[in-house]
Amino acid sequence: MSFRRGVVRQSKFRHVFAQAWKSEHCIDDVRVSRVTWDGPLCAVNPKFIAVIIEAGGGGTFLVLPINKSGRVDQSCPTVCGHAAPVLDIQWCPHDDNIIASASEDCTVKVWQIPDGGLTVPMTDAILTLEGHSKRVGILAWHPSAYNILLTAGCDNIICVWNVGTGELVYQLTESHPDLIYSVSWNKDGSAVCTVCKDKALRIIDPRRGTVLKVREKVHEGTRPMRAIFLADGKILTTGFSRMSERQLALWDAVNLSEPVVVQEMDTSNGVLLPFYDPDTNMVYLCGKGDCTIRYFEVTDEPPYVHFLSLYSSKEPQRGAGFLCKRGVEVNKCEIARFYKLHERKVEPISMTVPRKSDLFQVDLYPDTAGLEPALLADEWIAGQDAPPLLVSLSGGYTAPPSKQRDTLRGKPKRDSQDSGSPLTSAGNTAAHTSTPTSAAREMDEEAAPQQVTPKETDGNADRPRREV
Template sequence: MKGVVRKSKFRHVFGQAAKNDQCYDDIRVSRVTWDSSFCAVNPKFVAIIIEASGGGAFLVLPLNKTGRIDKACPTVCGHTSPVLDIDWCPHNDQVIASSSEDCSVMVWQIPENGLVAPMSEPAVELKGHSKRVGVITWHPTARNVLLSAGCDNVIIIWNVGTGEAMITLDDMHPDMIYNVCWNRNGSLICTACKDKSVRVIDPRKEEIVAEKEKAHDGGRPMRAIFLKDGKILTTGFNRRSERLIALWDTKNFEEPMTMHCMDASNGVLLPFYDPDTNMVYVCGKGDSSIRYFEVTDEDPYVHFLSNFVSKESQRGMGYMPKRGLDVNKCEIARFYKLHERKCEPIVMTVPRKSDLFQDDLYPDTAGPDSALEAEDWFEGRNGDPILISLKNGYVPTKSRDFTVVKRNILDAKVPKSTENSSSAQNASFQSDAKLEEILKEIKSLKDLVGSQEKRLVTLEEQMSKLAI
């Protein structure tokens, strides 16, 4: 039976690179030696970390703005040092977070139709790390919850709506944190650390739930991601610098369920997971291929399907959420591959003859609505992703501003398109507040003068009596 080819509807998935006119050309992709993906995409925009003089910057381009990108194209340029990581908010397609070597995390609201001028003022600036911040990731189901991990070995979970650091995990990692991943409902996180350990942490209880020391023996960076059933998939190296992919059951962390040796290379493997199809795509930095696997309950659990190979190596990779794909073309994944000077979309397709909607390829997927508000999650509640059907394709709705019970810093920050209409109202509100403050000060001064006058009168009366 070993020779029998395993049946799978994804066995013939093929990748296809976009034509030149559908690429984004003349982009100076960042040269920072950091193992993040350097690219983030959603159904509206593609964001790419670029080389910038005098600080850190990244491009935000509408998906349809393909072709040669003008050198004068406006950027998001508020950081004073190179940007290391970017991540789009899953609940608002106009909100993106960035982290930098300047120890800060910034959250930006992008105007609905993209940037028309350079953006240097973030909606919220989050300061709490003492060293560069290399990892950021939004909570999958709770609005306004953002996690950051820095080279100070500290993880901070923020309420972005109020700009507060709500949870600080500063004594769990003895060395640099390579990556952090939320589980399906955001109740747990898993981390990969330079000490070669993979940890499962309950962030609200601030305790380590499970830990595997020396998950991979090699000294090169590794990655760990949650799968939808709670298992953990890791990519890393052994002592011979061979690249590995392994699957772990957190209830029995001693031995991996399976471990594949892929090849011998020094490029860090970035895994991207699709919970709808249970497929994992593995892209190596500096490689020219994307390997894809299917995870099942049958031994050997992680089944190699195929790989997409191109001529040029990749500097980074962006992964489109499921709701941004073209269901009419049986597209099950889309990557945005960064070259040295361009970004190239790569489409993964299942070959099907029928023009009908393929229910088996597109089960209901996570939509843009959040299941919880930030306060609900910090109080201990959990919520599974709110699913949407892709039967008629995903139609982006107008993104809502952040809304929280407390005063929301982001409510005062509006996209450029609505800035002019509300500027007069804001100015009026500010002048009213200032006038009220001045009137209060005048009243307190009057009261002070009145009390001093009374004191003078009594002193004069006492002096007149002494004179008599």
């Protein structure tokens, strides 16, 4: 007699439950932006929450200490240096006081937020990046290299910047024939995956300017898609079927010929924004305009993407911020936290594993990415790759003492034995030559790369670049 049919898959995350915080812990009177761009409109780190808001003059976002609650006064100072609406904001993974913003005014700005938050309106960025000819809607900091920032605009161009020098080090102008919907770095920052309005998924080595893999029609529908690299190198995409059903698909980056799995959700028309936790291998899907957050665990066993549960509320979400693991409460078995944007309110939602013990749960909290970068910008530009440096969450995360940095331009302390080169001036970066990256080595044999034509080159065909 077999009981296999009744066996339930074992997982410590099977009973994860979501709980909204009480109303007194929410942030009220926040006029969330009505911009039509399909972005999350919110970014969170262990120090601050940033929300793109409506403003008469256009490009404004709010930055508040993470422990802020209650009503936000209309006179509250904001970051307001853009000339047109802000479309995306992203905190630097290696400095909790640094945030980048992308705008319809075709620029990207980098800001340094003082500890404790703003006391006066901030209009002057520490750096303005000008390389796009149309509005900029996507930002992606490199996961492990200090000062490397990727931007993508409605000019269908991807730019990679060294924000320590302000230099545009790579520009990919021919990779995408249409609007880019999303960009995601892989774990060690050697490659990015993108999805585009032409419905294709691309894996790109940005340093060599080559498209390593292309998969046409990842999702048949015409609505926007998203793609994220997972920790094991697989790629998860969200999109729409030909019948306008929302879909989730998992792809093996080595062979994109067929998806590992495809799951169909519902017929809602809201774009599914995926948020990924590499420590637990969980994926959270927040649909814009939905009242729900679905969450899944990705494993190596069929059906590979396991539906866990669904959080449902009465109010639809305009966007959401996802707090990195350094900011969660480990003594409460909180494994993730969202900041859900309502029309006039920001509501924290905790994802918790039910455990009776008050002791630190080692299995729930593997070491996670810390603030210290694994590489300097020039080391990555020269062809080095490294996964993020990890820190323990035992006892809760405590940020290391602030390093004496000249805003973004100083380099972090490095071991004297390290062969890494320090940050250089913009003119010296041309001395670097690219070497094949780990992603390229795995994939070059699978398909002949498509060469990207840079806007300007310095004679080194492997390294599209442009002096700014």
